[in-house]
Every structure is written in C-alpha cells, then in structure tokens.
Amino acid sequence: MLALSAVLRRQQFLIRALGVGGSHGGISHHRTMQAVKCMSGTSLEADADSILRAITPTLDRSRHKGQAGKVAVVGGCREYTGAPYFAAISALKIGADLSHVFCTKDAAPVIKSYSPELIVHPVLEESYSVSDLGDEDRRQITSEILAEVDKWMERFDCMVIGPGLGRDPFLLECVSKIMKHARESNVPIVIDGDGLFLVTNSIDLISGYPLAVLTPNVNEYKRLVQKVLSSDIDDQDAHEQVLSLAKRIGGVTILRKGKSDIISDGEIVQSVSIYGSPRRCGGQGDILSGSVAVFLSWARQLISATEGNFTISPTNPTMLGCIAGSALLRKAASLAFENKKRSTLTTDIIEYLGRSLEDICPAS
Amino acid sequence: MLALSAVLRRQQFLIRALGVGGSHGGISHHRTMQAVKCMSGTSLEADADSILRAITPTLDRSRHKGQAGKVAVVGGCREYTGAPYFAAISALKIGADLSHVFCTKDAAPVIKSYSPELIVHPVLEESYSVSDLGDEDRRQITSEILAEVDKWMERFDCMVIGPGLGRDPFLLECVSKIMKHARESNVPIVIDGDGLFLVTNSIDLISGYPLAVLTPNVNEYKRLVQKVLSSDIDDQDAHEQVLSLAKRIGGVTILRKGKSDIISDGEIVQSVSIYGSPRRCGGQGDILSGSVAVFLSWARQLISATEGNFTISPTNPTMLGCIAGSALLRKAASLAFENKKRSTLTTDIIEYLGRSLEDICPAS
DSSP states (O other): OOOOHHHHHHHHHHHHHHOTTSOOTTOOHHHHHHHHHGGGTTTTBOOHHHHHHHHSOOOOTTOOTTTTOEEEEEOOOSSOOHHHHHHHHHHHHHTOSEEEEEEETTHHHHHHHHOTTSEEEEEEOOHHHHTTSOHHHHHHHHHHHHHHHHHHHTTOSEEEEOTTOOOOHHHHHHHHHHHHHHHHTTOOEEEOTHHHHHHHHOGGGTTTOTTEEEOOOHHHHHHHHHHHHSSOOOSTTHHHHHHHHHHHTTSOEEEEOSSSEEEEOSSOEEEEOOOOOSOOOTTHHHHHHHHHHHHHHHHHHHHHHHTTOOOOSSOOHHHHHHHHHHHHHHHHHHHHHHHHGGGOOHHHHHHTHHHHHHHHSOOO | OOOOHHHHHHHHHHHHHHOTTSOOTTOOHHHHHHHHHGGGTTTTBOOHHHHHHHHSOOOOTTOOTTTTOEEEEEOOOSSOOHHHHHHHHHHHHHTOSEEEEEEETTHHHHHHHHOTTSEEEEEEOOHHHHTTSOHHHHHHHHHHHHHHHHHHHTTOSEEEEOTTOOOOHHHHHHHHHHHHHHHHTTOOEEEOTHHHHHHHHOGGGTTTOTTEEEOOOHHHHHHHHHHHHSSOOOSTTHHHHHHHHHHHTTSOEEEEOSSSEEEEOSSOEEEEOOOOOSOOOTTHHHHHHHHHHHHHHHHHHHHHHHTTOOOOSSOOHHHHHHHHHHHHHHHHHHHHHHHHGGGOOHHHHHHTHHHHHHHHSOOO
C-alpha cells in the first residue's frame, strides 16, 4: 500500500539520533532492523520525562503576561459545554497564561460560570438561529464571526478545534473557515472530537499543514483510516499504520489514543505507554487536546529561541507536544485514580496536572 | 522635559519625613542627593508592612456593617466576566464588608454565579442592545443607568472602573458619565483595564482629580505616556517618568505595574519590589485594583479619623492604598506559587489574600 522504505530509513536514522530512548548510539544494522520490526512494540517508547523537562519553560521574574502561552479552544454549543471547559482550563493548569474559548451564544454563560479564569467569546451560531435568514444574511453573519475570531487570531500560540463543537452544518461551515484562517496565519491547530468529524469529511482543510495535530480515539481513528487509506484498522502493525496515515495527510501529526498512545508525523513514530488509570470517564480527551496545545506552543517557542541548536529529539514541535501532553495526562490520571478510585472524574484529573508536571520538572 | 526641581525638593523633604524606610532622620544634603539620584533604584522602596499595619483597621465588636468598606466595581460585559469578579471578591477577602458590581445585563447572571457574596447590578447596556433606538431613547436609557448607579454612589468608599469593561462605545460613554458623577461625589476611583483605554482617550475625565488612581500594565502605561507626555517609555528613569506623568495629569496617582511596581502622585514616588510569583496568568491586575480600593478606603478613613495627627508617610491615601495593595498581592502570589507552582491561577492567589494580611497584621 505505501512504500515505507524511505520513511523507515529516516526512522532508522532517528532511532540512532534519538539518544533519549536509551543508548542507540552504536546501533548495528541488525539491531536497527529489529527496532523497525519492533515498531509495534515498546522500542519506540518516547522518553517523555526528558521531553517534558526540555520543553517546559523555566519561570523567571522578567517574564510578562502571555509569554507562557495563549491558547484558544473553538467548541461549545447548545448541547456541549464541559468539553471546551476541560480543554481550556487544562491549558491554564499546566502553565499557560491565557485561555480563550470561542463558542455559541447559548454555551457561553455556562462555560463562563465554570471558571472566571477563562475568556469566553459568545460568537458562534448554529443553524436554528439563522434558519429564518436568506443566503446573503447568513454570509454576513459568517463574515462577522470570522472577523471576531480574526481580531484575536495572531495572538494565539495554538488553537484547539473540536471539543464540544457538535455537528451543526452552519456551525461546522464557519469553523472550516476559522481553520483556513488559522492555517493562513501559521497558528498550530489541535483537532479533536467533532473537529475530527469535520476534517475527516474535508481532509483538504488540514492536508499538508505541518502544524496540524489530530488526536483521534479508536472510532475517530477508524473513520479516518477508512476515508484516507481506504482500509480498516490494523492493530498488528499499528505503528506503521499511524505513520502511513500521517504521511498520506501530508505530514500532519496524529496522536492515536489507546492503551498506548501512538504518535506520528509521517516521518517518525513514537509511543507513550506510561500507565494512567483504568477509569474511562468522558472528558479525558479534552484534557489531552488542551495539554498538547500548551506543550506544542512551548516546544515551538524553544525551537525558535534556540535557532537550530535544539538538541532534543524528535525535533518536530507537534511530536514533542503530543508526547508531553499524552504523558502528563497519564501521570495525572494515575494520581487522581490513586486518590479517588472509581469516583475519579475528569475534574479530579485536571487537579493533578500541576503536581504531575511539578514532579517531573519543578518550577523552582 | 519637566522641571523636576520643586518636585524633588518636596521628595527630599519626604524622604526625610518618611521614617518608614530606615533612619533618614539626620539625612545630610549629600545623602539626600544620593537618594534622589537613586530614584530608579531601591532607595524609594516603600515600607509596605508598616503601612499595611497602620491602615488596616482593628476589628472590634462595636463595629457595624459597612464600616470596613463598601466598594463597587464597574465592569463586566458580554465578553468578560472573570475580571470584575476577581476585583470584587478580592475586596471582600481582604476585609471589605460589601462589594458591588455594575455590569451589563448579559454578564450579571454569570458574575452572580461565581459567588453569592457579591451584589451584582445588571444595569449597563452595550451598543447592540440599543442599536434599534433613536438618539432620544438612547439618552433616556443613559439617564436611567446613571440614576441607578447614583442611587448607590454616595454609599461607596471607592469605585473600581474597568475590569472586564470591554470597549463598546455606548457603554464607555455611559461609564464616562458615571466617572463624572463619582468625581462630583468625591468618591475615589481606581481605574484599570478598559477603563484606562477610556481615560487615555479622554484624560479630562480624571485630570486634576486627586482621588483617582490609575494602575497601568506595561502596554497601558506606554499608551498613557505617549498620549500625555508625547514620549516613549523611559526605563532608565522610570521613577522620574511616573512622577512626571502623575504630575502632568494633575496629581492623580499612578501605579505602574512591572517587575517592581512604581507609584507616584506627582509629589512623591515609591516602589514595591517584594518578590511575588513568576506566574503571569491573566487576572492578577484585577486582584490589585480591588485591593487598592479597599486599602485606599481604609487609609482615607484613618486620615479623617485622626484629623491631621496622622503619622504615617506618605500621607496621601491613594499612595498608601497603592503601596498596600501592591504589597499584599505580591505576598499572596508568592504563597500561592509556593503551593501550586506552575498551575497557580488567579483564584488561588485570591485564596491567600487573607492569610497574607493576617501574617502582617493579625486580626486579633
């Protein structure tokens, strides 16, 4: 199906260059081939702790508001309000300075009421609120919404698109345009939930955009594989499949959620298998998307600040963001479960994000 | 640019009179000149602890509701609700008896939902809610809003204008009138956030009003300096510039937020440099504005009660309020950060306001 040889040669080089996963320095051809064969195993386990330590910025007195990250979540409609809150508050709890939510007018007061820390913009519209309008008026409303989001766009280090977005056609059409503008402005986008429904049906929205991250769960991944690779999930060669999929979508980064999270940008594939929690309460994916957004922003900042003298591997900020986000969520979930057992909820896990990060890279 | 000699002579006198910063009693001409030269250094560091102890009222059984302060926050619109909440709840957590919020109709239910402790008045209107009305109807609405605020005005010890106000033209016009009424009633006003946007463009609103306090961050300060002094930020002579700016606006008090907070009323300049926290999450400025409002009220009460036998320096209640508010926020931020590290949010800092004040001047 896909000629993997070039990809695997690069992977082979990167395994050698990694350094973070063990001493692969003098890797022999034999061992390289073994490593490649083991792609579905644990040999590609990322050294998430080293990555977390490398990309999390040190805090010092001279920093000013916004430098630790400004993220925005596009999501939240009449039906769903928890998901965008989880994503946005997680970003703050990890250490971002400002977290915005762009949602529908109905959803805004509720999301605001969850926390005074978020900046919530009641700008999106669903079909029911424009059903009496003609095409011209609808176009007018769409352009007003876009203008409202554009006012803020360039200030954002990353956007998360999808948590609690719903599937209303008018709303999704509008969000497609927001994604196009984000892409034009070179703002990284993390796509989850209903955002994945949108891009699976309109893959051009993100195809070839290296700053796009998709975080599908098993069902979302299945639909994506069917649509893009015209095949079914391959659990035997799970790593290769994620790699192929990311490559086929032009080098976006895919974080396939599962027992192990498998992450690939079409060039390299890594896993995060740290044990989290057996609780599968809804909302954990939203924590992940908000976390990836922050870590991706930090990795990008660091790479830009070090001007090529960046010694961490992988070197792609979207890969680093995914590895860090996945690992931190798992650690926080594990601590929350230790404490709350069967009654562990997403809000409990969020409360452990700070301590989990502190355990790995103390703030002072 | 500004003939500072008279100002510096007074400053020189005040350094001698200070007493709070060390033993400047027998200060020689030589040492005075040094102190003046050190204006950008630490020699003008306020003795914030002494000030906090001096102006915080003792609590006793005979006191009745309202004596410890009644403050009002004017802010909160469709987009922003967290900021006015932070300012208003901070006032209560420090020890004020009553805290009001005047906001738009949209914002009120959300702000109310953050805390049952606040009195929230849904009185302000934004342009979109008056867009169908003619000039006469708009004037009518404006006068109704003013009448509603005026009913309360004279009960307030201080008003905070700006947190989460937004920049809607109709709303800002209305708030200009509220400021004029506050000034006519001799109610002190602390101006932050979008309130600073308003007064920077209409400096007459506060020019020459000694009970006005402006609390600009670096960007807001820059705009103010450009507008009023027609120059750029001068970091070399930061203290002198704040002093010049305050003097040029007719003796309002300016608290320039930064690594050190620099505070001047055009007569004297002081710094607060106690280390706070390296977290720069949004909302800390709102805590500051609410805190300054309470301390300013307490300082004014004390000065009025002692009828001139007031031994604390500086003697201007707005200066005292700013020094106390700045110091307390920094102490609370430091305690919150010690506990919550990177995940420290504004609500965490608010939770430490009480303990920070208790550490300095125990309630009993």
